[in-house]
Amino acid sequence: MKIAVIGAGSWGTALSTVLADNNHDVVLWTRREEQAREINEERSNYKYLPGFTVPESIRATDSFAECVENTHVILLVVPTKAIRETVQRLLPFIGEDTTLIHASKGIEPGTSKRISEMIEEELGDKKVQSIVVLSGPSHAEEVCKRKPTTVTVSSETEEAAERVQELFMNEQFRVYTNHDLIGVEIGGALKNIIALGIGMNDGLGYGDNAKAALMTRGLAEIARLGVKLGANPLTFKGLSGLGDLIVTCTSQHSRNWRAGFKLGTGYELEDVLEEMGMVVEGVRTTKAVHELAKRLQVDMPITEALYDVLFNGKKPPEAAKQLMGRVRKNEEELASLFLGTGDSDRS
Numbered sequence: 001m002k003i004a005v006i007g008a009g010s011w012g013t014a015l016s017t018v019l020a021d022n023n024h025d026v027v028l029w030t031r032r033e034e035q036a037r038e039i040n041e042e043r044s045n046y047k048y049l050p051g052f053t054v055p056e057s058i059r060a061t062d063s064f065a066e067c068v069e070n071t072h073v074i075l076l077v078v079p080t081k082a083i084r085e086t087v088q089r090l091l092p093f094i095g096e097d098t099t100l101i102h103a104s105k106g107i108e109p110g111t112s113k114r115i116s117e118m119i120e121e122e123l124g125d126k127k128v129q130s131i132v133v134l135s136g137p138s139h140a141e142e143v144c145k146r147k148p149t150t151v152t153v154s155s156e157t158e159e160a161a162e163r164v165q166e167l168f169m170n171e172q173f174r175v176y177t178n179h180d181l182i183g184v185e186i187g188g189a190l191k192n193i194i195a196l197g198i199g200m201n202d203g204l205g206y207g208d209n210a211k212a213a214l215m216t217r218g219l220a221e222i223a224r225l226g227v228k229l230g231a232n233p234l235t236f237k238g239l240s241g242l243g244d245l246i247v248t249c250t251s252q253h254s255r256n257w258r259a260g261f262k263l264g265t266g267y268e269l270e271d272v273l274e275e276m277g278m279v280v281e282g283v284r285t286t287k288a289v290h291e292l293a294k295r296l297q298v299d300m301p302i303t304e305a306l307y308d309v310l311f312n313g314k315k316p317p318e319a320a321k322q323l324m325g326r327v328r329k330n331e332e333e334l335a336s337l338f339l340g341t342g343d344s345d346r347s
């Protein structure tokens, strides 16, 4: 089956590889002609995955039409900020038999929308068969080396999720389904905020105790917001929640962790992002979630501390002090949150 993959960064290339390993006919779109040539002729994607050999069967193109015509399955893997313009470009090529899968992780500042909501908005009256999200603990660098990886796919219907599960599943890439689209998208997007914070913690030299605290309390505030938005709290204990939080907060591959680390050692945000040269979704998502939490009156102290560092010039040690100096709390909220017995706003 022909599958169009939009976005030839690290994750688009890695997911193309999984699909090519499963004998699908993969056409990978890049906006740069020289990158299409590099992939087709040298079988490499040096900027994003140095040392990786792109499978022969993957064809790259800088022609959007060539990539997306004559297929019913389209995978979007562009940064969150490029989702709307990409869906706009897709409109002439899609219809009621199109399955739109996205594998991006972010929330849009200004609108506080999840990615599937942004896609729906851009589709307007245009109907597609299904919108499916693929999320979970999965760094491109390991997927390309065919290291064991598990992810979750979610859609409004179980049948749509199962079709996508079937497309991706193989011996090294295990795919679960989950009906909770809101929870899956929220978990995948918000763990990037906590990973930035943990990178910062490590850059400051604070150690493992604080890291464990940030992960645990980070998951609590992710679940707190998710529940308010209608997610199943138990989703946050699954692959797209706790699973992705663990990998992003502990892996050397995480761009969010690396950016946070640099900030913790005293670099300015602008310099960090320029040096990184890859998408660090947590920065815009922190802004979006700060706005959303304020609007919904959900207490998210770690996100707030991060927001102050990223956008209000607060120094990381001061932000850490702010978190440690908060009023006394009781941990029992976690029980009601994760047992699903209440949508507590307490932190």
Ligand SMILES: NC(=O)C1=CN([C@@H]2O[C@H](COP(=O)(O)OP(=O)(O)OC[C@H]3O[C@@H](n4cnc5c(N)ncnc54)[C@H](OP(=O)(O)O)[C@@H]3O)[C@@H](O)[C@H]2O)C=CC1
Binding pocket: 007, 008, 009, 010, 011, 012, 031, 032, 048, 077, 078, 079, 080, 081, 082, 103, 104, 105, 106, 138, 139, 140, 141, 277, 278, 279, 281
């Ligand atoms: N990397 C990973 O391991 C994982 C990433 N993700 C998510 O996947 C999404 C994509 O990330 P990833 O592949 O890692 O990012 P990278 O930084 O590796 O690559 C970004 C890609 O997006 C392209 N791009 C940037 N801006 C635009 C635009 N305006 N229009 C079209 N294309 C654009 C870039 O093109 P160019 O090179 O021309 O600038 C490049 O191909 C993110 O939401 C990320 O959170 C999810 C799971 C794992």
Ligand SMILES: O=C(CO)COP(=O)(O)O
Binding pocket: 105, 136, 137, 138, 139, 192, 195, 244, 247, 248, 253, 254, 255, 256, 257, 279, 280, 281
């Ligand atoms: O989502 C990811 C792993 O599951 C990728 O995280 P980073 O963007 O921090 O590298």
